[in-house]
Amino acid sequence: MSEYDYVGTDSKGFPFNKKYPPDVTPYWNPYHGYRNENREVLFYDFAVQGYDVMFVYAGKTYHLLYDSDGASLCDERYTKEYIRFKSPVDLIENLEIEGRKLIDIVDDIEEIDAM
Secondary structure, three states: OOOOOOEEEOOOOOEEEOOOOOOOOOOOOOOOOOOOHHHHHHHHHHOOOOOOEEEEEOOEEEEEEEEOOEEEEEOOOOOOEEEEEOOHHHHHHHOEEOOEEHHHHHHHOOEEEEO
């Protein structure tokens, strides 16, 4: 479980992303309150649950590594870091891909998977 300050606990004891919270409507949502799988994987699986992530944008594959000291863009084996950030949310907000920040292209990701 994450120890970052943006991770909160809901009334049932489940962790959630306080900075980018899910929509808590009373109706079932296939993406746990996020409008698409891209947002669910980045804002919840990566930023809260600590899963590593692989995604495809503009035909190119990217790999995100989560660890106890931060998050990074890395190689496909998750062994070599290219750029490091203080937290997964910091990475989401500041990582630039093809001149655009990841936070701005979340909905344009072609494929995404939490590892």
